[in-house]
Amino acid sequence: xxxxxxFILSWIPVIAIVLILRAFVVEAFMVPTPSxxxxxxxxxxxxxxxxxxxxKIPFTxxxxxxxxxxxxxxxxxxxxxxxxxxxxxxxxYARIFPKALPLLPLYWDKTKHFFTWYNxxxxxxxxxxxxxxxxxxxxxxxxxxxxxxxxxxxVQHIDRRVFPPPISVxxxxxxxxxxSQFIDKPDGYLIRDNFGPVVVPKGTIFAMGDNRxxxxxxxxxxxxxxxxxxGKPMVIYFSSSAAPNLAKIVLSPRQIEWxxxxxxxx
Numbered sequence: 001x002x003x004x005x006x007f008i009l010s011w012i013p014v015i016a017i018v019l020i021l022r023a024f025v026v027e028a029f030m031v032p033t034p035s036x037x038x039x040x041x042x043x044x045x046x047x048x049x050x051x052x053x054x055x056k057i058p059f060t061x062x063x064x065x066x067x068x069x070x071x072x073x074x075x076x077x078x079x080x081x082x083x084x085x086x087x088x089x090x091x092x093y094a095r096i097f098p099k100a101l102p103l104l105p106l107y108w109d110k111t112k113h114f115f116t117w118y119n120x121x122x123x124x125x126x127x128x129x130x131x132x133x134x135x136x137x138x139x140x141x142x143x144x145x146x147x148x149x150x151x152x153x154x155v156q157h158i159d160r161r162v163f164p165p166p167i168s169v170x171x172x173x174x175x176x177x178x179x180s181q182f183i184d185k186p187d188g189y190l191i192r193d194n195f196g197p198v199v200v201p202k203g204t205i206f207a208m209g210d211n212r213x214x215x216x217x218x219x220x221x222x223x224x225x226x227x228x229x230x231g232k233p234m235v236i237y238f239s240s241s242a243a244p245n246l247a248k249i250v251l252s253p254r255q256i257e258w259x260x261x262x263x264x265x266x
Contacts, residue, residue: 129207
């Protein structure tokens with residue numbers, strides 16, 4: 001029994017170091033969608049530099065030590081800010097862990113009288129194409145920032161169609177965009193190829209996917225608050241075409257994309 005406790009105790013420093021590194025330095029993410037193809041593919045596993053944009057208080061969006069801000073061209077990983085952080089309705093659930101220390105998304109379901117695992121907000125990866133104060137506009141799939149055509153060698157278009165802009169453009173276009181209203185509009189797809197112009201608000205960036213015709217991004221969900229950005233991808237440390245199913249990844253070693261492992265993300 002003593003040897004067992006010694007074994008457990010010997011792992012405590014290792015676990016502590018791993019948790020510190022994950023909280024402040026580097027974290028691993030898997031890419032489940034094709035919005036960044038062909039820069040980043042479905043099934044790529046990324047190591048993300050978490051301190052480049054500032055060290056945050058663990059489990060919060062508050063900066064502990066502010067660093068640099070994202071600049072145009074940077075690829076960023078961020079918490080999707082439109083996802084709820086708690087199950088709804090809140091009165092049907094009771095927290096297991098205190099709000100200040102949400103170690104696990106575990107709740108007590110008062111209706112079912114049992115524990116429930118709540119899905120936490122998703123993580124997205126996109127490219128910063130403009131920062132606060134910039135004017136962004138899409139004209140027939142071409143991106144203009146501050147009135148100048150943007151050179152984007154990393155972008156791909158997989159759909160030959162060019163959607164025309166909506167027939168009636170709302171007078172409060174900027175406000176609707178800032179409040180993420182375009183994502184719920186039945187004709188919201190029309191802003192894919194012709195969008196704006198809008199001005200990026202203070203404390204936010206405009207983020208878009210490189211797979212421009214197949215990306216739910218800043219055109220639809222609005223400006224991305226910098227406080228939700230988790231970091232910048234550095235390298236692809238693993239990749240599998242069996243993704244995003246984790247079980248298939250483990251059981252399908254032949255689908256490992258060896259040529260992508262070690263690729264620097266840029």
